[in-house]
Amino acid sequence: QVQLQESGPGQVRPSETLSLTCTVSGASITSYYCNWIRRPPGKGLEWIGYTHYSGSTDSHPSLKSRISNSVDTSKNQFSLKLTSVSAADTAVYYCCLWNDHIKAFEYWGQGTLVTVSS
Amino acid sequence: EIVLTQSPGTLSLSPGERVTLSCRASQSVNSRFLAWYQQKPGQAPRLLIYGASSRAPGIPDKFSGSGSGTDFTLTISRLEPEDFAVYYCQQYGSGSPLTFGGGTKVEIK
Numbered sequence: 001q002v003q004l005q006e007s008g009p010g011q012v013r014p015s016e017t018l019s020l021t022c023t024v025s026g027a028s029i030t031s032y033y034c035n036w037i038r039r040p041p042g043k044g045l046e047w048i049g050y051t052h053y054s055g056s057t058d059s060h061p062s063l064k065s066r067i068s069n070s071v072d073t074s075k076n077q078f079s080l081k082l083t084s085v086s087a088a089d090t091a092v093y094y095c096c097l098w099n100d101h102i103k104a105f106e107y108w109g110q111g112t113l114v115t116v117s118s
Numbered sequence: 119e120i121v122l123t124q125s126p127g128t129l130s131l132s133p134g135e136r137v138t139l140s141c142r143a144s145q146s147v148n149s150r151f152l153a154w155y156q157q158k159p160g161q162a163p164r165l166l167i168y169g170a171s172s173r174a175p176g177i178p179d180k181f182s183g184s185g186s187g188t189d190f191t192l193t194i195s196r197l198e199p200e201d202f203a204v205y206y207c208q209q210y211g212s213g214s215p216l217t218f219g220g221g222t223k224v225e226i227k
Contacts, residue, residue, distance in 0.1 A: 106174070
């Protein structure tokens with residue numbers, strides 16, 4: 001059974017950096033593209049970006065300048081850093097695994113709420 | 119960026135009814151890159167359909183997907199209590215960032 005668990009602070013101050021880690025069990029992250037998706041309050045799902053153990057990365061153009069992704073295959077984890085946050089970055093953040101064979105997000109974490117507030 | 123428009127925003131239906139959800143793209147989408155997800159309150163989204171019409175493992179055959187180009191549909195043949203949720207379509211294609219539709223909420227009438 002594949003499980004993903006997000007971890008990180010539930011509150012971040014404006015202008016600071018949001019940092020989240022996703023720990024995966026039951027599957028190797030080297031078999032997937034590691035993604036982050038968020039859902040702001042009252043809104044739909046927004047793709048943030050992905051990283052691959054090979055070093056390949058991509059992110060939404062609106063966030064590209066503020067995103068940093070990394071992968072730790074020894075711990076089967078991947079991480080997100082989003083700099084210079086504002087209230088607009090308040091959301092439930094999900095980590096998920098993209099299966100490139102079926103071209104879809106096959107596994108998702110439960111999500112973690114991050115609130116940007118002073 | 120390809121915009122996915124899901125309609126209607128909310129559907130009020132009774133158990134046992136058949137429902138068809140619409141997902142319309144602002145430009146043509148390769149069917150291989152069109153997926154549908156179900157999300158219940160407090161839960162992570164769950165993959166239902168990939169490649170526009172292929173059911174994900176463990177998904178019952180009451181769920182079916184179809185469509186091509188700019189128009190895609192998700193059909194639930196007979197609504198059961200556990201099917202009341204929000205449904206999202208999602209696309210990923212060359213030249214456009216990955217996007218989701220705004221979602222359709224299927225609620226109990």
